[in-house]
Amino acid sequence: MSDMKNENFFEDKYLIDMLNKIFDPIPIPMILVDRETKVKVINNSFCEFLGYSKEEMIGRRVYDIDENTRFPYVFKTKKAEIAWKHRFKNGKTAIVHRIPVMDDDGNVIYGFGMVLFKDIAEFEEIIKKNKLLESELDLYKTRLKELTGARYSWENIIGESEKMKRAKFLARKAAASDSNVLLLGESGTGKELFAHAIHNDSRRNNFPFVKINCAAIPSELLESELFGYEEGAFTGAKRGGKIGKFELANKGTIFLDEISEMPLGMQAKILRVLQEKEIDRVGGITPIPVDVRIIAATNKDLKKLVKENKFREDLYYRINVMTIEIPPLRERLEDIEVLANYLLKKLSNQMGKYISGISNEAVELLKGYSWPGNVRELENVLERAINLTDSDYISQEHLPIYITGPEAKKQRFLTDRTFDYSLKKVVEQAEKEAIKDCLRYTKGNKRLAAKILKISRSRLYEKLKKYNLENNVNKEEKDNLS
Template sequence: MEFVKEYFRKIIENINEALIGIDKYGDINMLNGIAEELLGIKSEKVMGRKIREVIPNTKLIRVIENKSEEINYRFSSNGRQFRVNRLPIFYKEEIQGAIALFQDVTDYNKISRKLDEDEVYIDILNTILDTFNEWIVVVDENGIITMMSKAYKEFVEDPNPEGKHVTEVIENTRMHTVIKTGIMEVAEIQKIQGRRMIATRIPLKKEGRVIGAIGKVMFKNVSDLRLLSKKINKLEKEIAYYKNELDDKRIAKYSFDDLVGKSPKMIEVKTMAKKAAKTNSNVLILGESGTGKELFAHALHNASSRNLGPFVKINCAAIPSELLESELFGYEEGAFTGAKKSGKKGKFELANGGTILLDEIGDMSMTMQAKLLRVIQEKEVERLGGNLLKNIDVRIISSTNKDLEKLVEKKEFREDLFYRLNVMVIKLPPLRERKEDIDTLANELKKKIANRLGIYVEEISQEAINYLRNYHWPGNIRELENVLERAINLLDSDLTIKAKHLPNRLIKQKSKTYSGGDRDLKAIVEEVEREIISECLQKTRGNKNKAAKLLGISRVGLYKKIERYNLY
């Protein structure tokens, strides 16, 4: 009999399910190790005790009462979920007790629900991809395809690519390379079956390890990208239009973030400009033509305490001296022939509470300098033809490409006005002194010009960049913009700006040095200036107003240069 008990005990202990048994009185008489662990009880403490004292909600007593089995039921205990089979024990047709065989199905239920959810998500994802005709592929860490959208399968003509290495299915793919490097590749050109496409590849990472990658064909043809580029360009032109409308409302458009360049000289000048912006003193911006003086003026205003006030600008060289007074100070009704009946506010009145930019201040006549000095000293203006003085609160930012100190020495600029304007001085470096910024500037200008012209440009070749770096840029950033616009207009189907798209003067200048030779620097600069003006006049078909705007100089200045270089 002892042998039978030991044999029975071994069976109970080694079955794969938890087991608990009771006699016909409801006392626990069987309990294996798995049941102890799952129920959190010990056999030596519960053996012989009523099962309801140990498991209050047990249904095993019901089996004895009903004398019938209960298969595949569920119950919970200790925060876990179990699946149970309850069986009555008979001897000579009399009920003697019951046993329960149960399994922990908590994790199984979670996994099952997760799989069901994932299957639903996958079905939804596939439906979305197929509906929107997306071309997407997913690979595992070994480059094996685990999923591919229906549209992509149709294009590569493989209905069952799953399980194959991506290189066997997709021509010129780099998905396996992205898995190795872990580096995302965005908007790269990929040639598949003779078609040039734009593709993006993104590594999938978990806990810092690459576990796969996802690839998407963003544009099925480069022409699609060009079409989208044109649509974006149209929207940007609309935005530009509204920006111009804002400009008419006298709002500064640029901030220090818009000033491109991280060279030491550029960092130094931006630091100085930011300090000047915090003051309320007048600022004088010095720099060669095309160095970005107006952009700095915008940024100064926007970074100042006057940023909510108006920003008014006037080019002192572009307006004849006899009209400049009425533009600056305004006029009353009947002040002169052709004057508006209601009169007109001058720029100083319009700038009240804000900032006025007096661009090309070095070209202002001595007469106007005296009148400007009085306005600065008295902080009041009197309209032309009027007799009322109006108080104004205006900060003056003036700019020039001329050496005002030399003009003062030559008695061509008032010394007292010079010291009124020359409180905070910002001297912008020419482009040739900050060539470290040329790469960044060229790429930013490329985007700006391409958007304006509605032409998609992929990049600037390294060879072209090298030529840009080695040129001396007498026309500074404005000349660089002119060169890039010319290059973009000459672009062919490869969408890349190359050396062949650059003007001859840049290609020739690479091997030249300017420390000596037969000609001095002034002669070389004049030659380049003559060539730039000549090209601009050809581009505008002799329209001098348009040419002056493109060159960023006044009409008067352009006429002088045309006469100087015999460009009639």
């Protein structure tokens, strides 16, 4: 019964004319064949592509027109072939679709074909354009994330001291959760770096990271800055109103730096945001829901401020879910060398001046300083040193006098109880420096160095091993050692 319907369908001149009217205006080559793969409908575009007239095509089997046709195979398998590469009898290569159309009983009654791309070059050009569009979209996404996202990750937090390892461990745990975070640490310790890294490693990393310094904004402007305002809310209000930082950070993270400087009245409003998860714009009447994670930071003792009624106790416990103490630089002096080398590389790139390294003597002097300004101060000292050096190397003469001078040594003597100032230690240090200077003078020639120092070569080898000098000479000296 279905076969009879199929035959009647193709014998209906009205329907065939209708299909031609539909197919012909379409600039894409299209064809319709019956179950015997005879051409029943073909549009002008396909005729031009194959180089035949319509009269030559209608009623002929596709195999007679194109011996490479796969329509018989498609009818047999009853499976469509989508975006297949096909070489026609006329030598043209194209990307085509072949689709079998079946009746209710699962029998193939006709097939539909379409040339998707008339040649491979056209196809490749489309692919290139799509890739270019994807690349541009990725670029815009990256730039948008740079503008509204966090710039730093764990790799930017340098240090392998136990205290720093502990801080990074807790921060990674905080990133895996959605709890509020409180970062404690002196100015310049890297609290903002931790905030960026926590956001970047969290499930919110594809959403905005918005930072605000509570101490830098006048108290009378803080509310409109955080929550925004409606048009006409106050004199000078922008037409159309303004969106606040909390709305900007929706689904992401807001970093409240120096939260201890926030006025008590504003603290109450922050507490409401945490409890109700909604904000009120200045001059607004409708609450706006927000989903924001708070990372707060301070260099002050919030517990003490709570006791002095300068910070709300309920807000303190709301933000003090995951507390991370970032150690000052003076408590992780073992990180000085790796930090200095990292910062020198960073500053070299920024300043366009190549710096290969820093001397051991300079590193020791840096380790002997108390660093009240922490990592920020270290970066400033190294930037100054880069500006002063005429070579590609930083040595002690490029460091400021307050780090290298007698007052610095005196301060170190008074504050650093771990430093050994015994006569034996002083003599050993002098001996070590004498051997290092001599090896530099002889360009690593141990025999000549032993002669100048008036000791045997075996004795010199013992000293080198004792002071671990063989591992501290530079590459040039190593290459010249005899």
